[in-house]
Amino acid sequence: MSDIMKLYKLFLISFLALFLTVHANAQNTGNETDYQTVQITNKAGTTIYAEDKTEVKGSPLLKESFENGRILFESGKASEILPINYDSYKNQVLFIKDQKIMVLNTNGVKGFMFETPADFQNTDKVQEVFSYQIRETELGFDELTPVQVLYNQGTGLKLLAVHRTNLMRSNSKDPFTGKKTERYINSEEFFIQKHNGDIEELRRLRAKDIIRKYDRSDRKALNNFMDENDLDSRSEKDLVKLMTYIDNTLGSDS
Numbered sequence: 002m003s004d005i006m007k008l009y010k011l012f013l014i015s016f017l018a019l020f021l022t023v024h025a026n027a028q029n030t031g032n033e034t035d036y037q038t039v040q041i042t043n044k045a046g047t048t049i050y051a052e053d054k055t056e057v058k059g060s061p062l063l064k065e066s067f068e069n070g071r072i073l074f075e076s077g078k079a080s081e082i083l084p085i086n087y088d089s090y091k092n093q094v095l096f097i098k099d100q101k102i103m104v105l106n107t108n109g110v111k112g113f114m115f116e117t118p119a120d121f122q123n124t125d126k127v128q129e130v131f132s133y134q135i136r137e138t139e140l141g142f143d144e145l146t147p148v149q150v151l152y153n154q155g156t157g158l159k160l161l162a163v164h165r166t167n168l169m170r171s172n173s174k175d176p177f178t179g180k181k182t183e184r185y186i187n188s189e190e191f192f193i194q195k196h197n198g199d200i201e202e203l204r205r206l207r208a209k210d211i212i213r214k215y216d217r218s219d220r221k222a223l224n225n226f227m228d229e230n231d232l233d234s235r236s237e238k239d240l241v242k243l244m245t246y247i248d249n250t251l252g253s254d255s
Contacts (some may be wrong), residue, residue: 057183060185061168061185062087064086064087067086069082069115085115092144112134113147114129115129127237132147133145135194151237157195157240160194162194165189166188167186211243
């Protein structure tokens with residue numbers, strides 16, 4: 002074999018080896034690259050195509066961050082103080098223990114409560130207590146759900162709040178980001194349970210909405226009580242005073 006043929010053969014072998022290496026690397030790169038996550042930008046740097054995924058706005062959690070509270074058991078006992086939160090979309094009570102977020106097993110659980118903040122005396126809120134012992138059928142629940150109890154002195158009269166979250170899904174993409182946006186929509190529903198056991202929904206958590214649930218013959222006295230004591234119609238603490246007055250004067254309901 003001539004020297005020229007030997008050089009040509011050596012060149013051909015080297016070229017094939019290089020080609021196969023490049024081809025293999027190209028195949029590997031192609032397999033590893035998820036083009037759905039590649040961002041393409043124009044010269045100004047603005048994204049004109051982004052990864053195909055969903056952006057979620059809002060939160061299903063009751064609290065922005067976990068707050069100290071206790072789990073209340075049917076035995077009458079309570080847990081140690083734990084960081085607690087409530088996911089009203091999944092209907093799960095969450096707590097942190099041993100640096101892990103855990104889902105509460107509700108067997109034998111009566112409810113849960115949050116500790117009062119340092120400035121509690123200066124707020125118009127009552128302590129946040131949630132109960133699993135409110136009849137779900139009256140409130141349209143499909144499963145056991147914690148209900149916030151704003152007032153309950155054991156007489157049958159209760160003031161209740163239900164926290165719900167829906168997820169609003171979207172099929173359209175943002176033209177600039179390429180993302181679908183879904184939003185958690187939070188809502189509160191308020192109810193009064195009267196002495197006779199009837200549960201009625203309130204339009205809003207206001208004194209006048211509570212008073213409207215009673216006979217006209219009783220409304221004047223209830224309105225006078227609010228006025229004479231200079232009570233705030235929107236203050237939870239003042240609404241508790243109104244409920245206490247109703248308990249004491251309209252114990253059999255009207």
